[in-house]
Amino acid sequence: MLPSFDGVELAIHRQGAGRPVLLLHGLFSNAEMNWIRFGHAQKLVDAGFEVIMPDLRAHGHSAHPHDSAAYPPDVLARDVQAIVSGLGLTDFDMAGFSLGSRTAARAVISGVMPRRLGLCGMGLEGLAGWNRRAAFFIDAIDRFDEVKRGDPAFMAVSFMKTMKVDRDAARLLLQSVADTTPDELSALSMPVLVLCGDKDEDNGSAPALAEILPDALYVAIPGTHMSSVTEGAMGDALVEFFKN
Template structure:
């Protein structure tokens, strides 16, 4: 299970009970903190952030744990990472892309620019600024902005043609008020075996809703 940008496994999956719901459904949840997030290292050396470093990290975890038959779940940046991991050759049984739309994968450059701008203007962003919520969340999570900026620059774009490699059953799960990463319906349509499901909430708010964990557990167990 891969958490979202500026978040952590504790915030994304544990705090609001989603991991517990999966455990109750018979699953074991492996929830790494992504590089530059949570309890993971946040180096300032640009060499620590090669292209698609998060995909490399996910594959390293899969290999280290010795996973064979497994499912892969991601929210926002975690969903983007999960999709790119599959494009690179990872083969989970089922995939869940939560808080994600087509433009969040195929138009990553613009999305990254928004957050890089928030980091660069961190001290001057006031209420009413489009970047205000992102800055407040960075403050809450005590994000290392130097490391986060380097990480954002390492994430590669994903074309619609790349998405043809995602052939396993895939749930595109998104809040009814969340279109931060574009259209989840369009993403589900272009995936070879995609299905769209809507839950209550905004992009950040949907994580606090029990429906997120309920929907993930039901899909993986089905």
């Protein structure tokens, strides 16, 4: 466990040795589900990297505070700053999936400087229009017990059930994530991999995101938002990008 800027304990999973790669998982998920279960972390380890995978605040084995004071604006980006500082990371790469991509982008905007950055499962609208996306998930939490198959929130609720999500903590967290304007994205000046499922438009247009960034490569892999993270192609693409 690593204490963050405010003392909240964050679980950190580490594998391998070499140049560090910091991997940030998606909403309602954890390091095990996003990065370990489907082999992405192992592929990076086999390629000679040390893989560092926190469970985000209110997720996994990290603390799940129920006090609104524990969720100030941009709290996840501040947690990333605390992780980078606390672990003494200097020459490192970073990638995120979905909410992890938003968090990675916000961390860079706040001054974290990875050598290379991977944004997975993310499009331009997902960064610039977070309020709409957050409202969808907050509604799913509020209607948790009444959502039935066929409801647009059904998949989100099903995943929350699978992951045994602490809904009170998740609701507070969702209200803390800051929006990102296109102008702010100029801070992402390092080489960026925009990696997205070919049927994933949950967070808007990945090609449009790649186009607006100063130095970005767009790569499509098979899958929807939920299924792309299960594809071995995700780990392969991260290895190929970070080994350069």
